[in-house]
Amino acid sequence: MQAYIARRLAALVPTLLFASLIVFISMRLIPGDVIDLMLAQNDIATGQDRAKIEAALGLDQPMYVQYFRWIWGVLQGDLGISLWQNVPVADQLLATLPITFELGFLALLVALTVALPIGIYSAMRQDTAGDYVARSFSLLMLAVPGFWLGTLVMVFPSVWWRWAPDLEYTPFFEDPLKNLSHMIVPAILLGLSMSAVTMRMTRTMMLEVLRQDYIRTARAKGVSERLVIVRHALRNGLIPVVTLIGLQAPLLIGGAVIFEQIFVVPGMGLLLLEAVFQRDYPVVSGVFLVVGVGVLFINLVVDVSYGWLDPKVRHQ
Amino acid sequence: MSLPAPALLDISDLSVSFRTDRGTVRAVQGVSLEVRAGETLAIVGESGSGKSVTALSILGLLGDAGSVDGGRILFDGEDLLALDDDAIRDIRGDRIAMIFQEPMSSLNPVLTVGKQVAEPIRLHRRVPWREAYARAAELLERVRIPDAAHRLGDYPHHFSGGMRQRVMIAMALACRPRLIIADEPTTALDVTVQAQILALLKELTREADSALILITHDLGVVARYADRVAVMYAGRIVETAPARTLYGAPAHPYTEGLMASIPGVDGAIGARLPTIEGQPPDLARLPPGCPFAPRCQHVLDVCGTVPPPLERVAERHLRACYRDG
Numbered sequence: 039m040q041a042y043i044a045r046r047l048a049a050l051v052p053t054l055l056f057a058s059l060i061v062f063i064s065m066r067l068i069p070g071d072v073i074d075l076m077l078a079q080n081d082i083a084t085g086q087d088r089a090k091i092e093a094a095l096g097l098d099q100p101m102y103v104q105y106f107r108w109i110w111g112v113l114q115g116d117l118g119i120s121l122w123q124n125v126p127v128a129d130q131l132l133a134t135l136p137i138t139f140e141l142g143f144l145a146l147l148v149a150l151t152v153a154l155p156i157g158i159y160s161a162m163r164q165d166t167a168g169d170y171v172a173r174s175f176s177l178l179m180l181a182v183p184g185f186w187l188g189t190l191v192m193v194f195p196s197v198w199w200r201w202a203p204d205l206e207y208t209p210f211f212e213d214p215l216k217n218l219s220h221m222i223v224p225a226i227l228l229g230l231s232m233s234a235v236t237m238r239m240t241r242t243m244m245l246e247v248l249r250q251d252y253i254r255t256a257r258a259k260g261v262s263e264r265l266v267i268v269r270h271a272l273r274n275g276l277i278p279v280v281t282l283i284g285l286q287a288p289l290l291i292g293g294a295v296i297f298e299q300i301f302v303v304p305g306m307g308l309l310l311l312e313a314v315f316q317r318d319y320p321v322v323s324g325v326f327l328v329v330g331v332g333v334l335f336i337n338l339v340v341d342v343s344y345g346w347l348d349p350k351v352r353h354q
Numbered sequence: 355m356s357l358p359a360p361a362l363l364d365i366s367d368l369s370v371s372f373r374t375d376r377g378t379v380r381a382v383q384g385v386s387l388e389v390r391a392g393e394t395l396a397i398v399g400e401s402g403s404g405k406s407v408t409a410l411s412i413l414g415l416l417g418d419a420g421s422v423d424g425g426r427i428l429f430d431g432e433d434l435l436a437l438d439d440d441a442i443r444d445i446r447g448d449r450i451a452m453i454f455q456e457p458m459s460s461l462n463p464v465l466t467v468g469k470q471v472a473e474p475i476r477l478h479r480r481v482p483w484r485e486a487y488a489r490a491a492e493l494l495e496r497v498r499i500p501d502a503a504h505r506l507g508d509y510p511h512h513f514s515g516g517m518r519q520r521v522m523i524a525m526a527l528a529c530r531p532r533l534i535i536a537d538e539p540t541t542a543l544d545v546t547v548q549a550q551i552l553a554l555l556k557e558l559t560r561e562a563d564s565a566l567i568l569i570t571h572d573l574g575v576v577a578r579y580a581d582r583v584a585v586m587y588a589g590r591i592v593e594t595a596p597a598r599t600l601y602g603a604p605a606h607p608y609t610e611g612l613m614a615s616i617p618g619v620d621g622a623i624g625a626r627l628p629t630i631e632g633q634p635p636d637l638a639r640l641p642p643g644c645p646f647a648p649r650c651q652h653v654l655d656v657c658g659t660v661p662p663p664l665e666r667v668a669e670r671h672l673r674a675c676y677r678d679g
């Protein structure tokens with residue numbers, strides 16, 4: 039298993055390199071560059087200033103030189119310095135990553151607590167009214183865009199009940215309750231949007247598993263319906279669902295960008311959004327590096343949990 | 355002379371149908387069977403003749419699609435069809451156990467073999483898992499799985515088909531059931547393994563003094579293992595007799611056809627065996643009269659009117675046919 043994980047990690051390197059190259063190039067292809075933006079804030083600047091700033095930021099070099107400098111820095115643990123804030127990108131990432139991680143983790147928790155029980159219920163009561171309600175809900179969640187749902191939650195409760203979600207961020211370790219009261223609304227919304235696909239997948243897989251011969255064997259032994267589900271069906275049904283959750287990881291991060299902005303969560307999503315608007319290249323590259331590592335790490339976790347769920351994989 | 359003991363299992367006039375897109379499939383019609391304590395009854399018939407459906411009805415495992423339209427299944431004097439879910443569940447795996455055809459798919463791939471064998475013991479005897487596992491180890495030894503005690507933690511994919519079927523047998527024997535239903539337990543196995551598994555099954559059921567319903571489509575298998583035989587065709591029993599009688603003097607044209615297709619001891623190797631021409635009827639569109647008529651070489655005018663009733667031809671020998679003799 040350890041050798042397997044090591045091999046997987048080694049395989050990540052080229053993937054990450056390729057991804058970073060794409061991000062590096064595409065950022066610089068977006069019209070409008072950072073110098074223009076900086077100069078626009080300062081109307082006494084001249085063409086000479088422009089060249090100076092470019093040189094100072096290292097942007098006068100050819101793109102491949104910039105890229106290799108960046109990579110070289112990354113290899114030494116140096117992600118560069120924010121062009122606007124003048125602080126190390128690594129510091130910004132360290133400050134924002136735990137916040138986004140918390141949001142993602144809470145959202146995943148919400149997604150699973152909604153998707154698994156409802157998916158299982160739906161499968162057990164196939165084609166009953168409850169099943170239809172659950173499936174319609176999941177379709178609705180698939181169809182409704184996150185930003186729209188987020189805006190609804192911001193606007194309508196305040197109009198109807200004069201209640202608005204808490205928009206003030208408090209670090210978790212300072213006041214966990216206050217932190218959660220802020221995070222819970224975006225976490226629920228993000229979780230619900232993730233739950234749709236997971237719920238449908240859970241239902242489909244459970245239906246498939248409940249048709250299997252070994253389920254009939256379990257029933258023939260006198261196993262109760264509850265234990266048939268919990269002991270005999272669930273693990274078999276969840277194996278593909280776990281993969282799906284892994285595949286949804288990038289979705290989670292995309293969702294974080296949207297909900298962090300709406301609910302003013304100072305996480306990596308917000309950092310990324312501002313950096314893109316300001317063409318703060320090192321920050322954008324840094325965020326994508328973390329996202330890339332994160333997605334690949336999640337997939338590794340998925341692979342490992344596969345082994346735990348499926349004995350056939352474990353023994354290979 | 356003493357009265358014969360009452361049957362352990364007494365099925366009378368059982369009818370089961372499935373609602374499908376093609377209409378109502380009459381899978382079992384008016385089946386009556388008796389199994390006495392310790393006895394082995396073979397149910398024989400081509401694929402699709404209603405053997406599995408009959409077996410599954412006994413344990414109430416037909417699922418949502420199938421419905422029992424009539425009949426009674428008495429087990430130890432208790433009507434299984436009248437029991438509620440909890441009561442029938444208490445009987446499953448405890449007093450009646452079942453072995454299925456597909457050893458590859460009938461064991462749960464993510465649970466250890468030990469757990470699967472121990473499960474019914476834990477469930478019905480309410481003993482701690484540890485004790486159930488100890489008993490499971492004994493059972494695996496009884497079915498002659500080599501190094502049984504060390505294989506409790508193995509998963510089904512570690513075992514060959516024949517070994518898995520041994521595991522299934524161990525599981526079925528776990529609670530010393532009064533009745534074991536084995537639905538084509540060797541059909542999916544290599545020919546060389548088939549005989550071993552059947553012999554083992556027979557030996558262990560005899561040791562446990564369990565009755566056995568052995569379902570098979572191979573009449574050749576029956577001779578060695580069954581006390582009595584019921585031959586099914588298109589959802590009905592067409593002939594039933596003690597095994598010896600049936601072999602010596604089959605009375606139904608369908609049974610005769612099946613007999614002719616058994617490779618005999620004196621049969622030349624490689625000689626083509628006669629098979630019964632034609633196909634069984636569509637159970638959703640059964641013809642009136644005898645369901646075997648389209649394939650029967652002895653067909654009479656009366657055969658196309660109403661299905662022949664099961665009637666006595668000799669002591670304990672019944673058949674459903676209009677032919678004389």
Ligand SMILES: Nc1ncnc2c1ncn2[C@@H]1O[C@H](COP(=O)(O)OP(=O)(O)O)[C@@H](O)[C@H]1O
Nearest residue numbers: 372379381400401402403404405406407419637
């Ligand atoms: N779940 C089901 N739905 C519809 N028809 C079924 C179902 N199970 C069995 N049948 C039908 O019942 C008939 C008898 O099947 P079965 O008892 O499995 O035959 P066999 O003698 O081969 O065991 C078949 O024609 C089959 O199509």
Ligand code: SF4
Nearest residue numbers: 644647650657675676
């Ligand atoms: S009843 Fe008629 S058709 Fe049916 S088996 Fe007997 S002789 Fe053949």
Ligand SMILES: [Mg+2]
Nearest residue numbers: 405406537538
């Ligand atoms: Mg069958």
